[in-house]
Each structure stands twice: as C-alpha cells, then as structure tokens.
Amino acid sequence: SGTIAASVSSRLALAPLSGLRRVASRVSARVAVRRCPTRSASVPATAALASDPDPTPPMSTRSVLWFRKGLRVHDNPALQRACEGASAVMPVFVLDPWFMSPERVGANRVRFLLESLRDLDETLQSKGSKLVVVHGNPTEVIPAALERWQCTRLCFETDTEPYAKKRDAAVVRAAKEAGVEVHAPSSHTLYDVERLLAKCPKGEPPTAYGTFLKIAASLGDPPKPVPTPDTIPGTIPGDVASLVSQLGSCATGHGIPTLEELGYPALPRGEGFPAAGGETEGLRRLRTTLAAPAYVAEFKKPSTSPTQMWQPADRAFASVKGAGSSGARPANPFEAAKRGGGETKIDAAALFAPSTTALSPYMKFGCVSARTFYHELHAVLRGLNGKHSKPPESLEGQLLWREFYYLAAAGTPNYDKMEGNRICRQIPWSWDSARLAAWEEGRTGFPWIDACMMQLRKEGWMHHLSRHAVACFLTRGDLFVHWEAGAAVFDRDLVDADWALNNGNWMWLSCSCFFYQYFRVYGPVSFGKKYDKNGDFIRHYLPQLKNMPAKYIYEPWLAPLDVQKKAGCVVGEDYPPPMVDHAAASKECIEKLAAAYKAHKEGKGGTIKAEPRVGAKRKAE
DNA sequence: TAATTGGTTGCATTC
DNA sequence: CGAATGCAACCAATT
Numbered sequence: 001s002g003t004i005a006a007s008v009s010s011r012l013a014l015a016p017l018s019g020l021r022r023v024a025s026r027v028s029a030r031v032a033v034r035r036c037p038t039r040s041a042s043v044p045a046t047a048a049l050a051s052d053p054d055p056t057p058p059m060s061t062r063s064v065l066w067f068r069k070g071l072r073v074h075d076n077p078a079l080q081r082a083c084e085g086a087s088a089v090m091p092v093f094v095l096d097p098w099f100m101s102p103e104r105v106g107a108n109r110v111r112f113l114l115e116s117l118r119d120l121d122e123t124l125q126s127k128g129s130k131l132v133v134v135h136g137n138p139t140e141v142i143p144a145a146l147e148r149w150q151c152t153r154l155c156f157e158t159d160t161e162p163y164a165k166k167r168d169a170a171v172v173r174a175a176k177e178a179g180v181e182v183h184a185p186s187s188h189t190l191y192d193v194e195r196l197l198a199k200c201p202k203g204e205p206p207t208a209y210g211t212f213l214k215i216a217a218s219l220g221d222p223p224k225p226v227p228t229p230d231t232i233p234g235t236i237p238g239d240v241a242s243l244v245s246q247l248g249s250c251a252t253g254h255g256i257p258t259l260e261e262l263g264y265p266a267l268p269r270g271e272g273f274p275a276a277g278g279e280t281e282g283l284r285r286l287r288t289t290l291a292a293p294a295y296v297a298e299f300k301k302p303s304t305s306p307t308q309m310w311q312p313a314d315r316a317f318a319s320v321k322g323a324g325s326s327g328a329r330p331a332n333p334f335e336a337a338k339r340g341g342g343e344t345k346i347d348a349a350a351l352f353a354p355s356t357t358a359l360s361p362y363m364k365f366g367c368v369s370a371r372t373f374y375h376e377l378h379a380v381l382r383g384l385n386g387k388h389s390k391p392p393e394s395l396e397g398q399l400l401w402r403e404f405y406y407l408a409a410a411g412t413p414n415y416d417k418m419e420g421n422r423i424c425r426q427i428p429w430s431w432d433s434a435r436l437a438a439w440e441e442g443r444t445g446f447p448w449i450d451a452c453m454m455q456l457r458k459e460g461w462m463h464h465l466s467r468h469a470v471a472c473f474l475t476r477g478d479l480f481v482h483w484e485a486g487a488a489v490f491d492r493d494l495v496d497a498d499w500a501l502n503n504g505n506w507m508w509l510s511c512s513c514f515f516y517q518y519f520r521v522y523g524p525v526s527f528g529k530k531y532d533k534n535g536d537f538i539r540h541y542l543p544q545l546k547n548m549p550a551k552y553i554y555e556p557w558l559a560p561l562d563v564q565k566k567a568g569c570v571v572g573e574d575y576p577p578p579m580v581d582h583a584a585a586s587k588e589c590i591e592k593l594a595a596a597y598k599a600h601k602e603g604k605g606g607t608i609k610a611e612p613r614v615g616a617k618r619k620a621e
Numbered sequence: 622t623a624a625t626t627g628g629t630t631g632c633a634t635t636c
Numbered sequence: 637c638g639a640a641t642g643c644a645a646c647c648a649a650t651t
Binding site: 624628 | 642647649
C-alpha cells in the first residue's frame, strides 16, 4: 500500500526510519530559495526594486523568469525585474514528473498546482506573454534555458527552504559562470526572512510569538506590493513545444499535464478540495473575505469551528461569533470583489468557505501575496477604528504566525527532524507502523479523529483545530507515535502543505517546541462534541455511522448492541473499536512527556551551567 | 539569581 | 449557556 505507515514498516526491516525520512524530505522540499548575492542586504523595506537601479541594460536583454512558488503576476518583484528593459521574457515553470507522484504528493495539491499554472498561463497570455512549462530537473533545465534561449538575466522569487536553497545555489552558480545576471528578490513572506534573521540575537529565531512580534515590528510595516504590469514583453518566437525542444535532452516533456498523465486517478471538480487553484480565484476569495468587515473585525481563530463544513460564503461569514448579529455585515459581500477585479462571473453560490478563510493553499503557492493580503487587510482595519481582534488570534495574527514559522525554519538546522534540531525536545517517540496506519487511514475507532482524517484524505484540507486534534492524538495525547511520521502524512496530503508551517505546527502539537503544556490533552471524544453535538461532521465523513444516535456518535462502542444493529453499524464489524483507552493512554503519555522534560532540564543544566554551578546548588537527582 | 508574567485554541465541573 | 475554577504546574521572556 502507498501509505506513509507502509513506508515506515517496510523500511524498518532494513534501515530503521531512513525510508520515511527520505520520503518526507523529498516530499516537503519541493520549493525553496536562496538570497541572491547580487542584491544588497540593506535594501529599504519599501520599494524593493526601485532603489536597486540596474546600469542601463542593453535593449537586447532576454530574461528567464523562473516560477516556483509565487504563482502570480501581482506583487511579483521578480516579474517586474525580468521585464525591465527586456526585449523578451521567458516565464518558465519546471515540473518534475518524478516528484509529482501519488506516494509523494496527494492529488488535491497536484490538482491545485496544475490549476494555478493554467490560471497563470491565461493571465500571462492576456498580457502578451505565456507560461513555458518544462518537464525535467530544474538544475539542468534552467541553465540549459539560459544558454539555448540566449538569456542574460535570471529572475526568481527567493525561497528559504533548505531543499530550494541548495537547488537554487546550484542554478545560480551555473548562471554566474555563464555570465548571467541573477535577481532573487524576497516576496513570498511579509518581510525578507534574512532581514528578520539578522535581527535575532545570535541568529537564533525566537520560539515565542510575542518576542517575534517585537522583531517584526522593529522592521516597520512590510513592503508595499509592487505594481502589476499591464503588459509583459513577449517570449522569443515559437510555441511551447518548439521552445522546449530547443532545450535538448534535459527536457523530458512540455506543457501542463493532466492529473491522469501524472499517474493519478481522476479527481473531477466537485470532488476533493472545493475551490480552484490560481491567482484569479485566490484574489477573488481574498477580496470577498475583506469585503465583509464584520467578519474581519471579529475574526478570532480559536473561536472558529472545526466541524463547520464548506458552505456559501455569506453563511460562513455569519458563523464567526458575533459577526452575524452586529449589523455591520454588508448586504452583498461580493461588491468589493466585483469592483476590484472587474469580474463578471462572481456569484455568492460559487464562493464556498468553511468558518476560516481557506486561503492557505493560495498562500502556500504564492497565488496570493502575503503583502497584498496584509495591506488590503490593514485598509479594512483602518476603517474599524480599533474595534477589531488583534494578533495572535486575528487575521493579521495569522499572517504573522506564518512569518513566525518561516523565520524559525530558516534559522534552525534540521528543522524538520527531532535529532540535531536545536529547538526540538528529544522525546522517545515510537515508530509503531500499525498505530500510524490506523491513524493515517482513519480507523482509530474514534469517530471524531477518523472523520477528520477522512476529510484530509478526501479534500486535502482540515480546519486548524482538527489538525490539532489529530496531531495531538497521534503523538503526545494517545498513540505516542513520532511527530515526523505525522508531518510526512500531512506533507503529502494537505493541499496547503507548507514545509515551515507543517513542521513547526507538528513540533507545537507534540510539545516538542513552542508549546509545552503537555498535560492539556485534546479529548478524542470531547473536543469535537463541543462544536457539533449531533455529529453531523462525523456522519458526513463516516457514512457508516450516519444513523447512529447522537448520544453515541462520538463513542459508538458504548451503544447497546441493539442500538448498533438498528443504526446499521456494529462496532467490530462495520466500524473498528477504539484502538486505545483514552484515559489510560493519555495518562501514560503525560508521564512519558514529564520524564522527557525532566531529562531535558537536567541535561541542559549539566552541560551549559556545569562549571559556574559547582557546589552552588544541588540539582534535582 | 529568583520571581513573575503571559502564553492563539484542554477537560470536567460548578455556578 | 457563558464564565470561573481545579487540575498539578509546562516554558520563554522579562524584571
């Protein structure tokens, strides 16, 4: 089977853990960045490009614009730079078909990417350009493109993930050797991560949000978005096929493939993640959200509901506590979107949303700029006279959490592992593949947990609090399985899987870093029940339980046998019994965490303060 | 150095 | 039904 659990158990026989680690690192490290040394470290926060004048490039300059993340034309400094004085711009996306396979990346994220590429191509075409999608390895394709297309300028958005840093360093090296000028502006995050890092004492990012906020504030407002170009210099003549054919054998194909061509089963619209990928849809959803000021004003992430299913946006906006009753909600939340984009196909029924914005996949791929989000959000906040939620819970707070994790990831070697990770508690997690498989496949016997995991498998998306519930259950709450295994599952299946956020949140939930109150355990029965007494969410994702009385829907094993039979769901036959006794399991986990914390404290005291403390104070055993 | 404060999102029980 | 409390008491940052 193609599960992460199977990968764990098959590799365990020969080389414990290495198989999973390899898969996890490949899957997670699809995109990344290196700051280009040609750009000054002291670029002012505003006007990232205007202040960096180029010595009048010759009109014959041809640029390669390399898209990876940042699949957009708005707030795209690399695009802006590629266009400056250029006679031709070659927008390229390099698709590695080996990487885009079902065991590495789930269908929902691949489909979202393909939709985003199609949208980007359409937008580029409307501006006189087009997207050249090349199949192959980017470290071979980009140097070949520079040479064969005779391009003397390479522009791409900086990516701070380790895999991308390494990849981009190799490409930059080749480009420099060929005499190509390279520009790699920062635009994926609110701030240039390197500038944030420079503000951290000893270059070590804070592990507390409040400390991070001070560092971010010291840089002032994030840079304003750069303008969207009306027109883009055309590519050199030829259709995509003939252009790619010039690249030689490093290109193994061209064009935007279908899911089926990549080896995935069909996933028609209407199944899976409910919204289409791409900049156009991302901006539409952003602006529709921002057109509901009451929703923006009252947004508090912990108050949103993990069991609220996707529904028309006007109802979603009303669901945030207080937003529906305040009277401030506009009669038509779509007006601003219509005004902003000149769109004609906007209608309320087409924009479905859960209780949160569901913009995360657009942020992950850079279909929506964080800086555009930030500044358009602030325009709304300014109209609210301070009467709105604030970080960390607010919408702005969510953008800053993203920034927090990007900084932590960039400043922490081995960030995606426990071993060798400076900030990560060393905890003797298990790699029990049977436990992992039950969790991964949604058959733990706890309907709330299993329904969440089925939502992940089907749609590639879960509410933030659902992610908390299942992550806690897998690690410190019940199963005591390694957080790296859970992170690998999320990294494959989530439509919004983002390396910095995913690993950071798994450390958070497993009490490995950032959060430490290991005795606060999410109940696999009680937590979901708080939001959804009747269990409609469970009934939707676990149809075998749809006729179970509400009294037993979260604990079907407690239902008398005749009730189970009447509901058509006998525990042990139609649905599994609970794989652990939660009370006993969580107690054991808490004890293990307490022991690991104690060992950490003693180890730390011994190594760091051994000398000055000799004879000064008796250590706890 | 020691104490204090605050920390996006627990649960069960009580008022 | 929302707020308050005990639970056994974590850590990072600040003072």
